[in-house]
Amino acid sequence: xxRILKAFxxxxxxxxxxxxxxxxxxxxxxxxxxxxxxxxxxxAAILLIPSALFLAGLGVAAGYSLAxxxxxxxxxAVRYLLFAVPVLALIGPxxxxxxxxxxxxxxxxxxxxxxxxxxxxxxxxxxxxWNMLLVPLVLGIPVGLAAGGALIPALALLIAAAxxxxxxxxxxxxxxxxxxxxxxxxxxxxxxALIFIIVIPLVSMVxxxxxxxxxxxxxARQPILxxxxxxxxxxxxxxxxxxxxxTGARAASAGEHRRTLGALGALAAMSLVLHxxxxxxxxxxxxxxxxxxxxxxxxxxxxxxxxxxxxxNGASAVALAQLRLALRTPRGRSxxxxxxxxxxxxxxxxxxxxxxxxxGPFRFGSGLGLGAFTSSICLLSILPIAMNQFAVDKxxxxxxxxxxxxxxxxxxxxxxxxxxxxxxxxxxxxxxxxLLFPGGSPALWLTLxxxxxxxxxxxxxxxxxxxxxxxxxxxxxxxxxxxxxxGAAGLIGLISFVGAAAAPILLTLLAxxxxxRPLLAPxxxxxxxxxxxxxxxxxxxxxxxxxxARRENLAMLV
Numbered sequence: 001x002x003r004i005l006k007a008f009x010x011x012x013x014x015x016x017x018x019x020x021x022x023x024x025x026x027x028x029x030x031x032x033x034x035x036x037x038x039x040x041x042x043x044a045a046i047l048l049i050p051s052a053l054f055l056a057g058l059g060v061a062a063g064y065s066l067a068x069x070x071x072x073x074x075x076x077a078v079r080y081l082l083f084a085v086p087v088l089a090l091i092g093p094x095x096x097x098x099x100x101x102x103x104x105x106x107x108x109x110x111x112x113x114x115x116x117x118x119x120x121x122x123x124x125x126x127x128x129x130w131n132m133l134l135v136p137l138v139l140g141i142p143v144g145l146a147a148g149g150a151l152i153p154a155l156a157l158l159i160a161a162a163x164x165x166x167x168x169x170x171x172x173x174x175x176x177x178x179x180x181x182x183x184x185x186x187x188x189x190x191x192x193a194l195i196f197i198i199v200i201p202l203v204s205m206v207x208x209x210x211x212x213x214x215x216x217x218x219x220a221r222q223p224i225l226x227x228x229x230x231x232x233x234x235x236x237x238x239x240x241x242x243x244x245x246x247t248g249a250r251a252a253s254a255g256e257h258r259r260t261l262g263a264l265g266a267l268a269a270m271s272l273v274l275h276x277x278x279x280x281x282x283x284x285x286x287x288x289x290x291x292x293x294x295x296x297x298x299x300x301x302x303x304x305x306x307x308x309x310x311x312x313n314g315a316s317a318v319a320l321a322q323l324r325l326a327l328r329t330p331r332g333r334s335x336x337x338x339x340x341x342x343x344x345x346x347x348x349x350x351x352x353x354x355x356x357x358x359x360g361p362f363r364f365g366s367g368l369g370l371g372a373f374t375s376s377i378c379l380l381s382i383l384p385i386a387m388n389q390f391a392v393d394k395x396x397x398x399x400x401x402x403x404x405x406x407x408x409x410x411x412x413x414x415x416x417x418x419x420x421x422x423x424x425x426x427x428x429x430x431x432x433x434x435l436l437f438p439g440g441s442p443a444l445w446l447t448l449x450x451x452x453x454x455x456x457x458x459x460x461x462x463x464x465x466x467x468x469x470x471x472x473x474x475x476x477x478x479x480x481x482x483x484x485x486x487g488a489a490g491l492i493g494l495i496s497f498v499g500a501a502a503a504p505i506l507l508t509l510l511a512x513x514x515x516x517r518p519l520l521a522p523x524x525x526x527x528x529x530x531x532x533x534x535x536x537x538x539x540x541x542x543x544x545x546x547x548x549a550r551r552e553n554l555a556m557l558v
Contacts, residue, residue, distance in 0.1 A: 004112055004113075004116045004120070005116065005119060005120060005123065008120040008123065009123075048129060048132055048133065051133055052132065052133055052135075052136045053136070055081075055133055055136050055137040055140070056136035056137065056139070056140045057140070058074055058077060058078060058081075058137065058140065059078060059136065059137045059138065059139065059140020059141045059143070059144065060140040060141075060143050060144040060147065061074040061144060062074040062075035062077070062078045062140070062141055062144060063075075063140065063141040063142060063143060063144020063145040063146075063147070063148065063154070063157070063249075064144035064145070064147055064148045065144075066141075066144070066145060066148070066150070066153075066249060066250070066253040067144065067145045067147070067148025067149060067150040067153070067253060068148050069253075075141075075246075075249070078137065078141070079242070079246050081137065082134075082137070082138075082242035082245065082246070083240070083242055083243075084130075085130055085131075085134055085168060085242060086167075086168065086171055086240070086241050086242065088128075088130045089125070089128070089130070089131070089168050089171040089172040089175065090171055090172075090175045091175075092128050092130070092172065092175075093172065093175050093176045093179050114282075114283065114286065115279075117282070117286070118173070118278070118279055118282045121173060121176065121177075121282065122169050122170070122172070122173035122275075122278065123169075125168070125169045125172035125173060125176075126169070128172065131165075131168060131169070131172070134164075134165065134168065135165065138161035138164055138165065138245070139158075139161055141157050141161065141249060142154040142155070142157040142158040142161060145157055145252075145253065150252075150253060152252075153249075153252035153253050153255075153260075156248065156252040156260050156264065157248065157249055157252055159264060160245050160248045160249065160252075160263065160264055160267060161245070163264065163267035163268055163271055164241060164242065164244075164245045164267060166271040166275070167241045167267060167270050167271045167274060168241070170270075170271055170274030170275045170278055171241075171274060173274075173275070173278040173282070174274055174277055174278040174281060177278060177281035177282045177284070177285050178281055180285045181281065181284055181285060181288065239266070241267065241270060244263045244266050244267050244270075245263070245267065247259065247263045248260050248263030248264060248267070251263060306320075308320070308416065311412065311413065311416060312409055314403075314404075314405045314406070314409040314410075314413065315408075315409040315410075315412045315413035315416065316413065316416075317413065318400065318405070318409065318410055318412075318413025318414060318417060319412075319413040319414070319416040319417035319420060320417070320420075321393075321396065321413075321417070322385075322389070322413070322414060322416075322417025322418065322420070322421065323417050323420045323421055325385075325392060325393070325396075325476065326385065326421045329476035329477055330476070330477055331384065331385075331476045331477070331483040332385065332421070332476060334381075335381045335382055335384070335385065335421060335422075336421065336424075336425055337425075338381060339374055339375075339377045339378040339381055339425050339426075339429060340425055340428060340429065342374060342377060343370070343374040343428075343429045343432060343433075346370060346373075346374065347370065347432070347433075347436055347437075350370060350437065351436070366437060366439050366440055367433040367434055367436060367437025367438060367439060367440070368433070368439070368440040368444055368445065368448070370429075370433045370437065371429055371430040371432075371433030371434065371445075371448060372448055374426075374429040374433070375426035375427075375429045375430050375448065375452055376452075376501070378422050378423075378425045378426035378429060379422050379426065379452060379455060379456065379459075379497065380494070380497060381422070382418055382421055382422040383485060383490055383493045383494065383497075384474075384483060384484050384485050384490070385418065385421065385485075386418045386459075386460075386463040386467075386493065387463055387466050387467055387470075387485040387486070387489040387490055387492070387493040388467055388470075388471065388472055388474060388485035388486065388489060389414045389417075389418065389463060389464065389467045390414075390467050390468060390471060390547075390554050391467070391471040391472055391473055391474060391554065391557055392474060392476060394473075397554060397555065398555055401551060401554075401555055407544045407547055407548055408540075408544060410547070411461075411464050411540060411543060411544060411547060412540075414464060415456075415460035415461070415463075415464070418456075418460065418463065419456055419460075422456070423452075423456075426452055427449075430445070430448060430449065441518040441519070443518050443519045443521055443522050444508075444512070444518055444521060446522040447504075447508055447521040447522045447525050450504070450522060450525035450526055450528075450529055451501070451504035451505075451508070451525055453529055453532075454500070454503070454504055454525065454528050454529045454532040455497065455500040455501050455504065455532075457529065457532040457533050457535070457536040458496070458499075458500040458532050458535055458536055458539075459493070459496050459497055459500050460536055460540075461536050461539035461540045461542075461543040462492070462493070462496045462539065462543075463493060463496075464540070464543040464546075464547060465539075465542065465543045465546050466485075466486075466488075466489040466492050466493060467485075467489065468543075468546045468547045468550040468554065469489070469546060469550070470485075470486035470488045470489040471486070471550075471553070471554055471557050472484075472485060472486040472489075473557055500532075503528060503532075504525060504528060507521070507524040507525060507528055508521050508524075508525070510524070511524055
């Protein structure tokens with residue numbers, strides 16, 4: 001068993017080393033791209049060292065304060081830090097790349113017992129950053145107790161710390177197996193991913209926005225949860241894993257042996273239950289097929305085969321394929337729907353605030369401001385696709401490269417496809433803001449639309465250059481970092497968006513503030529759109545050259 005686990009550890013290490021090694025099939029730019037991609041995780045790993053030392057010191061201080069019966073401020077801080085760990089263990093497999101565990105189904109071909117496979121799968125949870133930081137924190141408490149002279153309580157807390165680690169690993173292993181089972185059904189997995197991308201983050205914003213509105217109008221703050229929920233929470237909280245550890249620590253330091261044994265027994269029973277459920281779920285993963293789900297029907301096949309006006313047949317097909325990718329993947333749907341959901345929440349807040357709302361540094365006093373903010377979010381939300389527009393196609397890019405498409409058609413189709421993804425949600429936000437909160441000069445509403453068009457015209461060729469220079473293999477069914485563009489491409493995209501938006505903003509301020517003629521703003525923006533189109537066409541010349549030079553590398557990546 002130990003030799004198998006050692007082989008698993010070596011396998012993970014070799015996978016990491018292979019991702020960092022230089023290969024002769026990669027050019028200098030691709031090696032630079034891979035180095036930047038690995039820079040973030042390496043810096044995070046380096047930052048874990050001082051964080052672990054600090055938490056170890058905090059744990060020792062907390063244990064020493066318990067042994068000496070001094071004010072337990074460090075122990076209170078430890079309690080609050082520990083409270084978040086089980087939650088992170090449950091949701092972590094959804095978001096972190098470490099959640100992409102080694103596929104255990106492939107290992108079934110080897111003479112490895114299923115129990116060893118489960119242990120190897122569960123052991124990968126130690127790669128999660130919160131688990132790495134949990135170890136020095138909980139082990140520091142018994143060290144502090146021993147330093148304070150409480151040797152027997154220190155031994156009890158050492159056992160409790162080991163049991164808590166086993167419980168957290170069981171939670172992570174169970175969550176990972178359940179997620180595997182959920183996403184086996186493709187549509188069910190896409191629905192769950194969409195919920196975690198859009199619904200949960202937006203719902204979490206509502207209490208804060210509601211409470212802010214109440215404080216601005218001078219009303220007394222009302223409790224968010226009903227009384228029955230508070231009562232149930234107070235009864236269930238003592239059974240929370242970290243609260244059992246805290247109870248055991250306090251009881252051990254106070255010499256209450258019965259409470260200490262009760263907390264240890266509860267942690268032991270919880271670990272057995274969680275790992276028992278985890279083993280059952282893991283066996284279901286091994287016994288179930290790779291993917292399930294009904295074949296998608298194609299009632300709109302004629303619509304997808306239509307030709308867009310102003311484009312060739314090839315460019316139109318590329319544009320519609322880009323739009324279809326966004327409509328059929330969870331990350332693409334989130335790009336389309338999250339700005340609309342954000343507009344709905346902000347619209348409700350503005351309605352409750354009589355047409356006004358504060359959101360951090362932003363203050364919305366009219367529908368024009370709300371429309372400008374949410375439509376800008378629509379353009380920014382497309383960065384994960386626009387700045388990685390070639391690699392997101394995966395095998396589809398290989399087919400496009402083998403088809404009789406010119407580079408001009410391919411890049412033009414990608415630019416139009418990105419506009420079809422971000423444009424309709426932006427127009428919906430603007431029209432809804434105009435209908436719900438009318439006001440302001442009609443010329444400024446038209447100016448807003450022209451400004452968005454000019455920004456896209458300038459950013460489109462830059463997005464093509466970044467996508468060809470810094471491609472990243474992604475999974476559009478993922479809801480975390482696995483579906484994001486390369487870090488360098490995303491940063492350049494954000495900077496280019498801000499730079500492209502500077503000219504429309506300055507021209508609008510010139511017309512409204514300096515010249516005091518709002519009707520002149522759409523005229524200036526219309527002229528700037530013509531200039532932006534010319535700038536975009538000039539930028540597409542180097543974009544096509546970069547793409548032509550990187551065709552082979554892009555094909556190898558996907």
